[in-house]
Amino acid sequence: MELEVTKKERDCLIFIEEYKNGDFPIRLKDLAARMKIKPPSVLEILARLEDKRLISKNRGMIVLTDSGRDEYRRLIKVHRTIEALYSKCGMDADDACRKVSSFDYLIKPDDAEKIAMLIGNPKKCPHGKPINTE
Numbered sequence: 106m107e108l109e110v111t112k113k114e115r116d117c118l119i120f121i122e123e124y125k126n127g128d129f130p131i132r133l134k135d136l137a138a139r140m141k142i143k144p145p146s147v148l149e150i151l152a153r154l155e156d157k158r159l160i161s162k163n164r165g166m167i168v169l170t171d172s173g174r175d176e177y178r179r180l181i182k183v184h185r186t187i188e189a190l191y192s193k194c195g196m197d198a199d200d201a202c203r204k205v206s207s208f209d210y211l212i213k214p215d216d217a218e219k220i221a222m223l224i225g226n227p228k229k230c231p232h233g234k235p236i237n238t239e
């Protein structure tokens with residue numbers, strides 16, 4: 106099944122995974138601060154992600170479900186592949202990251218795979234992070 110996520114849902118999934126602290130999930134107010142939006146707006150996004158079975162909430166703590174983690178890995182793989190492409194075009198890594206973040210969630214993983222092949226299947230993004238996070 107192919108899931109569709111919006112830009113805000115994408116950001117939410119990525120922040121939940123990247124700003125958890127070891128085994129400690131991120132809390133609503135920290136997530137709101139990271140996303141620079143008010144907690145009630147974050148709750149609306151979280152409700153949609155919960156409907157899509159991508160996250161679960163427990164006493165103010167927010168974690169990705171197994172499908173949420175799969176979606177996170179897909180997003181990251183596309184993000185870092187396109188970053189690698191932009192970097193090959195001579196773009197600065199941070200600049201590439203910023204630009205790619207605005208549209209990576211719209212790119213199909215299969216298409217990213219083709220781009221990866223064309224640019225020699227890079228293992229890492231321009232920041233040195235792994236493209237495959239399995």
Ligand SMILES: [Zn+2]
Pocket residue numbers: 184188201202203
């Ligand atoms: Zn990036």
